[in-house]
Structure formats: structure tokens, C-alpha cells
Amino acid sequence: MTSYFSERGPIRRLFIANRGEIAVRIIRAARELGIETVLGISSADRESLSAKLADAVVELGPPAAAKSYLNIDAVLTAIEASGADAVHPGYGFLSENADFAHAVRRMGRIFVGPDPETIELMGNKAVARECAVRAGVPTVPGTPGVVSDVEVALTSAATIGFPVMLKAAAGGGGKGIRVARSLDELSTLFVEAQREALAAFGNGGIYLEKFIGRARHIEIQILGDGQDVIHLYDRECSLQRRRQKILEEAPAPSLSAEVRERLCAAAVALARSVSYSSAGTIEFLYDDDTGEFFFIEMNTRIQVEHPTTEMVTGIDLVREMLCIAGGARLRFKQDEIRLHGVAIECRLNAEDPERGFLPSPGTVNGLRLPAGPGVRVDSMLYDGYKVSPFYDSLLAKVIVWDESRSRAISRMKRALGEIELGGIKSTLPLHLRLLGDEAVQSANYHTNFLEAWLAAGAG
Amino acid sequence: MSEHNVLTPLPGTFYRSPSPGAPAFVKEGDVVTVETVIGVVELMKQFTEVLAGVAGTLSAFVVDDGDAVDSDQPVATVAAP
Numbered sequence: 001m002t003s004y005f006s007e008r009g010p011i012r013r014l015f016i017a018n019r020g021e022i023a024v025r026i027i028r029a030a031r032e033l034g035i036e037t038v039l040g041i042s043s044a045d046r047e048s049l050s051a052k053l054a055d056a057v058v059e060l061g062p063p064a065a066a067k068s069y070l071n072i073d074a075v076l077t078a079i080e081a082s083g084a085d086a087v088h089p090g091y092g093f094l095s096e097n098a099d100f101a102h103a104v105r106r107m108g109r110i111f112v113g114p115d116p117e118t119i120e121l122m123g124n125k126a127v128a129r130e131c132a133v134r135a136g137v138p139t140v141p142g143t144p145g146v147v148s149d150v151e152v153a154l155t156s157a158a159t160i161g162f163p164v165m166l167k168a169a170a171g172g173g174g175k176g177i178r179v180a181r182s183l184d185e186l187s188t189l190f191v192e193a194q195r196e197a198l199a200a201f202g203n204g205g206i207y208l209e210k211f212i213g214r215a216r217h218i219e220i221q222i223l224g225d226g227q228d229v230i231h232l233y234d235r236e237c238s239l240q241r242r243r244q245k246i247l248e249e250a251p252a253p254s255l256s257a258e259v260r261e262r263l264c265a266a267a268v269a270l271a272r273s274v275s276y277s278s279a280g281t282i283e284f285l286y287d288d289d290t291g292e293f294f295f296i297e298m299n300t301r302i303q304v305e306h307p308t309t310e311m312v313t314g315i316d317l318v319r320e321m322l323c324i325a326g327g328a329r330l331r332f333k334q335d336e337i338r339l340h341g342v343a344i345e346c347r348l349n350a351e352d353p354e355r356g357f358l359p360s361p362g363t364v365n366g367l368r369l370p371a372g373p374g375v376r377v378d379s380m381l382y383d384g385y386k387v388s389p390f391y392d393s394l395l396a397k398v399i400v401w402d403e404s405r406s407r408a409i410s411r412m413k414r415a416l417g418e419i420e421l422g423g424i425k426s427t428l429p430l431h432l433r434l435l436g437d438e439a440v441q442s443a444n445y446h447t448n449f450l451e452a453w454l455a456a457g458a459g
Numbered sequence: 460m461s462e463h464n465v466l467t468p469l470p471g472t473f474y475r476s477p478s479p480g481a482p483a484f485v486k487e488g489d490v491v492t493v494e495t496v497i498g499v500v501e502l503m504k505q506f507t508e509v510l511a512g513v514a515g516t517l518s519a520f521v522v523d524d525g526d527a528v529d530s531d532q533p534v535a536t537v538a539a540p
Contacts, residue, residue, distance in 0.1 A: 196478075199478035350503065358469075359471075359502040359503035389471050389503060390472070392503060393505075
């Protein structure tokens, strides 16, 4: 493992290479540690809340992400200009770009995240599968790596059994996935999937996994310091639309203590096997009929839904990332991590559920966000804020904590009921309807539940 | 023959091909039908197809690949009887 510097000290000035609510989140954690903050912005984000909160801003380029937040040269130039000694990449954008992490280190700055080698390893989803196998972590039956051509795909699929999922090795986050239900479908879809993957991710490699029809998405949060790894238990993220999570909770309501322990142990084993440093999440599919679970991927960054874990463990994950990046060892032993209560997060998006989730940019007015005991809102909204058309549609994460799941649901309904959000359409009504649904209240759902529920007009 | 404007259904960024580096959906002079996809509009990372809306020949694009567009903005013209 290459090391570009022998010693690290606590970070003095942090460059935030992201935007929106996560940029605000990182600025808050940095400020609490006495770290100066410099934010990279596109010209569309000059009036953003994160730009107002940061100690300084550096403009990266025009609004288009490809010319600003994803423009490595522009970001590196901005980091140089900022005098920052560390960079936090947030989630999305360059957070899992190993080239970017390498480049930051070559500049002699700290990258707040794992080693570039680990990012590269886990970033290739087919290779990550192999790491899991080697660490003794159960994986979905599938190909040992990328499938070289359609003939191999057909032979592999016959062994795996239909339906088969085609997954882009350079994909992740629910992107670049197709399902083939027969040899014929597989022939067509394989070629399409390769082409799409090449266009979308710059890498046409496809691997195959058995399609697990009814499963729950369970993920384990881990923290490592390069020598030790601890877990911070689980989250369930089964409520997804088009493979994007919309409601998450911690802990996962469907796990027995025994399965929880095995999942957490598997996650730690995998992270240990790569000497993981920083925050990371290991994602699994869990079949609650058979009690089996299968590794699907590891995300080597902070996740959108991290606040749920923070609320039930009392640990500030972004703070811990900054401390670890500054050279500290883990500040907690595994037995100091305790679960207390239940947290639920609703992601509010600028989309109109009445019109097929049509994106709804616009200017926010009459804003009222909820507060009170056990209510947390991670958002970049303010009254008069212009929701930009250039980036994703996340407006706010509303997170609640309470003693039990039923109380947390009541509290979330209370909190969502306080929200006023004029000037744009949002998915707020969808969340209220979901929380009123008996299946959601009894946690009787799985990863295909939401789309079926929406299609049935229940939403 | 008259020139018909093709309007974008949404605001966002207009692209002439399905992904960066891929061939354009159509070029000037191509014959189009009502349902021919002539471009996509990206809005908040979602892509919506822009259909020709009328049968004829695509005369010209009036915006460039990657231009920002508003709802109901003309992006191309189709020569149709």
C-alpha cells in the first residue's frame, strides 16, 4: 500500500468537493472540530446554503456537473488555490473515484476516505464480490468476475439459473443493472448492457448474479482506521423506486439478534481483509424466509442515509471520518457501540408523485421545516432557495428518533405534517401515504414492494 | 411544406445523443416520424425523450448539444407537408 506522506496531523483546513445537503453536513462537522472550510462550487451554487456557511468558496466552473463537480482538473486546481490540507468528497461525484483520491494524495493532501487502492478494489463490483468470497462472506450465486462474451454469459446463466441479473462492474448505486429471464433475453440484454456500461461508466465489463426476487436490502455501517474495524450495526433500505432508496431505518426491523450478529461479523471481516480506513457501508440482500444473506456491494464513502445510524448510536460519522483522516485511531471499541431506539429517514425529493415523479425545480417559498424532540433535518433548503435543474432532486432528509419503531413512525408523521414547502412539488405526500400503510407499519416489505405499491395506485 | 417547431416538454439540458460519445439520434436531413426520438432533455439527472411530433424531414436543430433549455422551447424544426 503506497503512502504519500509518513505523518498526518489533525486537519486545519478542509476542502469540500461536493454540494447540497452533504456539503452542509460536512461543513458542520468540520466547524465543530475547529477546522476551516473551503467549498468548491459551480456557478449555479453561489447562493447555496453551503456557500453561505463555508469560510470560503472557490468556483469550479459552470453549472453542468461534468464541468464543475466532476471536473477533476478544476477541483484539483481549486484545492491548490484553497490552501486546504484535506479534501472531503461527500457522496456521489468524485467520492469513489480512485484517480481523484490518488491525485489528492499526490498533491500532499489528505483524502477523507479510504486508500485509493481500496476505492479501486471495491469500485469494481465484480472484484469486490471476489474479495467478499475470499473473506468468507456469502455472496449471491454468480460469475467469479466479468463475463468476457455472450457465450460465457449464456453458459454461466445456465448454471446460476434464471432469472439472472446483469450488473455493470463499474456501476453501483443501483445503476447499470438489467434482469434477463431467458437465454434469448440474455443474448440481447448482454450486448445492450455492455454498451450502456461503457457509455455510462467508461467500462463495459458485466458480471452476472442470480436475481433474488424477494429480498430486503440490509446494510452495515463500518468505521476503520487502517488497523482496526468496528461496526455500527445495520440499516434497512428496502423501500426503493428505480433502485433509489427513499426511506431508510436503523436498526433493520426484520433481523433477529442472531442474523444481526452474523451480518455485522461478515461486514467487519470484509473490511478487515482490506485494512479499511474511514467510513464505509457493506450492502447485503437478506431473504427473511430462509434467513440467508448475500453480499452485493461495498460503498467506500459516507452514505446518504448515515443519519439514521448516528441517531441510534449517538456517534457522529462525519466527525469520525475527519478524526481518522487526521491520523487518529478509532475512538470507540466495539463494545462501546450500543443501539438505542429506532431512527427513520424520509428522503424528500423535488419530484411530483402525481405526475410520474416529474422533476420539479423551482424557487422555494413559505418554507417551514419540522423540529422538536427527536427530529433532525439535513437539508440545504432556505426560504427563497432556487432548486437547481442541474443536479439530483434531493431536497431534504427528515430523520426522526424515538424509543420504538411505532413511536418513530408517529413522530415522523408528526414531523412531516409540519412541513410547508411552496414553489415546488415534492414527494412529501408519498411519504405520508407510505407511513399510513399497514405493510410499512408492520415492516412487511422488500425491495420490490414500493414499485408494486405505486403501480397498484396505492401511492 | 411548412416548418414545424419541435418543443422540449421540460426544462433542463438538451442532448442530441443518448450518452456522451454515442452517435446522435438524428441529423439534419433525416426523415422522421411522429415518434422519432430526436434528443433527450436531462433534468435533475433524469432523462426524458424529445419526440419529433410530426412526420417529415428534420431541417435543423436550433439549439446545440448541451444547451440549457426551458419548457416548450423550440429545439429543432421539421419540414412537413
